[in-house]
Amino acid sequence: xxxxxxxxxxxxxxxxxxxxxxxxxxxxxxxxxxxxxxxxxxxxxxxxxxxxxxxxxxxxxxxxxxxxxxxxxxxxxxxxxxxxxxxxxxxxxxxxxxxxxxxxxxxxxxxxxxxxxxxxxxxxxxxxxxxxxxxxxxxxxxxxxxxxxxxxxxxxxxxxxxxxxxxxxxxxxxxxxxxxxxxxxxxxxxxxxxxxxxxxxxxxxxxxxxxxxxxxxxxxxxxxxxxxxxxxxxxxxxx
Numbered sequence: 001x002x003x004x005x006x007x008x009x010x011x012x013x014x015x016x017x018x019x020x021x022x023x024x025x026x027x028x029x030x031x032x033x034x035x036x037x038x039x040x041x042x043x044x045x046x047x048x049x050x051x052x053x054x055x056x057x058x059x060x061x062x063x064x065x066x067x068x069x070x071x072x073x074x075x076x077x078x079x080x081x082x083x084x085x086x087x088x089x090x091x092x093x094x095x096x097x098x099x100x101x102x103x104x105x106x107x108x109x110x111x112x113x114x115x116x117x118x119x120x121x122x123x124x125x126x127x128x129x130x131x132x133x134x135x136x137x138x139x140x141x142x143x144x145x146x147x148x149x150x151x152x153x154x155x156x157x158x159x160x161x162x163x164x165x166x167x168x169x170x171x172x173x174x175x176x177x178x179x180x181x182x183x184x185x186x187x188x189x190x191x192x193x194x195x196x197x198x199x200x201x202x203x204x205x206x207x208x209x210x211x212x213x214x215x216x217x218x219x220x221x222x223x224x225x226x227x228x229x230x231x232x233x234x235x236x237x238x239x
Contacts, residue, residue: 028054029085035077035092047071048089056084064089072116072141097159097168098128102135111163113143113156128168128184130155132177150179154197158182161204170211186211188220191237195227202229210234 031050033041045051048064061079068076068091077090094110099122101107108117109130118140133155137145146152155176162168171192173185184192190211194203203226210224210232219234226232 026056026084027052028056028059028087030087032086032088034088034090038093038095039074044068044074044089044091047074050087050089056081059087072114073110075112095163096127097163098130098174099124100130100133100135102138107138107144109159111159113152113159115140115142115144126168128162128171129173130159130176131173132175148179150197151176154179154182154200157197157200158194158204161201165201165204165208167204167208170208188215190214190220190222190224192224193227199229203227206230206232 028050029052031041031045033044036044047067049067050059050064059081064079065076068074068089073094075092075094077092078088079090080088082088092112094112094114094116096108096116097111098109099106100109105118105120106122106124107115108122108124108127110116115138118138133144134147134151135144136147143152143156146155158174162171170186171184172187175183180196182194182197184194184207186192188211192207194200194207206229207224207226210226214220214222214224214234222234222236224232224234
């Protein structure tokens with residue numbers, strides 16, 4: 001057999017072996033998912049388009065990011081692969097924490113401010129009612145467009161902090177009508193003044209501690225002034 005023919009046959013054989021190796025051997029066998037608390041990891045992997053038949057080389061970050069972000073209850077954070085069969089995927093789950101009403105339509109809001117659902121008869125039990133937003137446009141799967149950048153920042157930050165500090169069950173409503181005088185109403189009946197949208201993490205943490213202490217003293221109504229980070233004062237409603 002001429003050397004040239006042997007060379008061609010060898011090259012063809014190598015290509016066939018490589019294709020078989022790529023198609024049937026280099027498969028995703030392990031998917032590590034971080035950030036999943038409510039959604040089963042199998043569901044998240046399916047949303048990402050990854051299963052036991054996925055070829056290692058065909059699983060691309062761009063595709064995974066687009067698929068994850070297309071699901072409004074999920075947010076893509078990071079992606080990595082380890083040859084020959086492992087994928088690492090980090091996501092954030094959006095948690096319903098609040099709702100607002102506009103023109104008779106109820107909008108369910110996630111902890112990062114994104115709109116999750118809309119409808120005329122949605123269940124809002126356990127969610128905080130948000131009012132005073134200067135809404136220009138609102139739609140499922142995105143953050144509302146507000147006419148005030150300052151208000152938007154406060155809106156997103158406070159909702160995030162409420163979820164992080166597990167404080168959703170403490171409040172019934174938030175008013176952003178005045179960006180320099182944001183206030184909340186607690187379930188027990190307190191009016192909580194936070195002032196501006198600065199230092200909301202510290203302010204909310206202080207309010208939580210004060211609420212616990214007041215309730216230990218069987219005090220369930222009044223006004224809590226928490227406009228200064230790390231400080232809070234209480235006064236009866238009629239004072």
